[in-house]
Amino acid sequence: MYQIHVKHFNIEQIxxxxxxxxxxxxxRGYYEVVAFGQYVxxxxxxxxxxxxxxxxxxxxxxxxxFALDEDYDAIVSQIDPEDEYMLTAMKYGWxxxxxxxxxxxxxxxFLISQQNNIKRIRGCIQTICExxxxxxxxxxxxxxxxxxxxxxxxHISELExxxxxxxxxxxYILRTSQAIASxxxxxxxxxxxxxxxxxxxxxxxxxxxIKVAECICLYGLHHLDAFPxxxxxxxxxxxxxxxxxxxxxxxxxxxxxxxxxxxxxxHPEFPS
DNA sequence: GACCAGGGCCGGC
DNA sequence: GCCGGCCCTGGT
Numbered sequence: 001m002y003q004i005h006v007k008h009f010n011i012e013q014i015x016x017x018x019x020x021x022x023x024x025x026x027x028r029g030y031y032e033v034v035a036f037g038q039y040v041x042x043x044x045x046x047x048x049x050x051x052x053x054x055x056x057x058x059x060x061x062x063x064x065x066f067a068l069d070e071d072y073d074a075i076v077s078q079i080d081p082e083d084e085y086m087l088t089a090m091k092y093g094w095x096x097x098x099x100x101x102x103x104x105x106x107x108x109x110f111l112i113s114q115q116n117n118i119k120r121i122r123g124c125i126q127t128i129c130e131x132x133x134x135x136x137x138x139x140x141x142x143x144x145x146x147x148x149x150x151x152x153x154x155h156i157s158e159l160e161x162x163x164x165x166x167x168x169x170x171x172y173i174l175r176t177s178q179a180i181a182s183x184x185x186x187x188x189x190x191x192x193x194x195x196x197x198x199x200x201x202x203x204x205x206x207x208x209x210i211k212v213a214e215c216i217c218l219y220g221l222h223h224l225d226a227f228p229x230x231x232x233x234x235x236x237x238x239x240x241x242x243x244x245x246x247x248x249x250x251x252x253x254x255x256x257x258x259x260x261x262x263x264x265x266x267h268p269e270f271p272s
Numbered sequence: 273g274a275c276c277a278g279g280g281c282c283g284g285c
Numbered sequence: 286g287c288c289g290g291c292c293c294t295g296g297t
Contacts, residue, residue, distance in 0.1 A: 018279060031274045110279080117278040119295060167292025173283080230279035262279075 002051045002058045008072040010095020011044050016268045017259065019219050020099055021109055021122045021131070022147075023272075035102055036061055037146050039138045058240055067097045075253050085240040086257055089264035091227050096263060098224065104180070105147040106220030107205075110212045111172045118268075120165070128163040132156065150180035172207025179205065195223040218255040226255045232257060232265040 011031050030041035041052040051058050063069055075245050076130065079086050096194035098226035112124050125219055132148035153161075154177040156244045179185040185205065190198055198221055202213040227247070229237070238246060250257055 041275085113278095114280040115278065115291080116280090117295075120278080123294095162292080165293065168281090168290090171291080207281065211280060215279070228279070232279065252287085266279090 002053060002055045002225070004049055004051070004058070004068070005047050006049055006068055007047055008076070008095055009044070009047070009049060009068065009097060010065070011042060011049070011096050012270060013093055013263070014066075014097060015097065016270055017093070018118055018266060018268075019259065020105075021118070021125045023107075031067075033062075033148060033267070034144050035065060035105075037134070038138070039136065039144050045132070053243055057272065065100055067100055071096060077251060078250065079257070080246065080249055083246070085236070086260065089260040090257075093260045096216065096256075096259055097221065098259060100222050101219055102147065103191065103216075104150060105218040106155070106216055107176065107187075107208075108147075108173055109217070111176060111207050112166060112169055112214040114169065115210075116169075117147070119147050122142040124165050128130060128161075128166075129154070130165065143161055150177045153177035154181040172197070175206040176208075179248060191221060195221075195225050198223065218258075223271075224253050224255045225251070227258050228255075232262050236261045256260050 015031055015050045023031055026032050030043045032041050040062055043050050051062055056182055076090055083122055087185035111126055113121050128143040129147055132152045133145040133222050136144055138144055158174050163172055195217055201216055202208050211230055212230050214226045217223040246255055
């Protein structure tokens with residue numbers, strides 16, 4: 001167990017923010033996360049966060065994963081005092097952070113996300129993890145699943161993938177898995193590119209359009225400039241930023257504010 | 273039961 | 286650049 005005080009962190013809001021689909025609250029009241037083939041649980045009381053792992057593991061994986069090494073006070077203070085909508089959205093989503101999730105998982109997750117709702121996205125991802133991901137056991141003897149590799153997904157038939165409720169997205173996932181597994185497309189190279197170049201590169205993938213490319217840049221490559229515009233953000237822009245979104249003022253962090261706006265517009269209800 | 277929207281994209285024009 | 290079609294499911 002490792003405990004740490006963190007400001008501006010709220011695991012519950014992050015869990016339901018629509019940027020991650022595989023963080024779940026368990027019957028022990030802890031949030032479970034699987035990444036890097038590792039399993040961890042955490043819970044929060046005020047600004048005290050308890051991770052059920054060693055200090056070493058915390059600093060090896062989770063400090064960075066949860067972006068706890070970033071100064072969100074500094075980011076939030078960049079909001080224009082006259083930008084009332086963003087101030088409201090930020091207060092509503094106080095504690096939100098953009099996580100540093102694994103790139104491949106993000107690519108697949110946001111291929112699935114298109115024309116889909118969050119509940120069903122979670123279900124689809126859960127299914128492909130259970131079917132095609134490596135099975136492991138946590139310290140309670142419970143089974144958990146790693147996210148399947150591109151190699152693993154590249155061998156499945158489109159028909160079988162469709163049976164994971166993926167619909168027409170199955171062929172996007174299949175072709176993309178094959179492109180990665182064959183080496184035709186390199187995720188490692190993608191990580192070395194600046195935002196705009198990475199975005200252009202991502203658009204070459206079958207099934208990746210501008211919106212999904214922006215999501216992958218923001219959530220998978222941690223380019224905080226990336227600004228996905230979906231139906232919610234479109235709504236926000238039409239309602240509250242008629243003269244255009246102030247990208248100049250928010251350069252370098254627009255994606256974080258996009259997340260606050262998205263979350264505020266989404267207004268999710270937490271399962272009790 | 274019918275209809276629609278949900279973190280869109282592809283292909284044909 | 287615009288538009289029809291696309292899987293499926295939960296909500297009205």
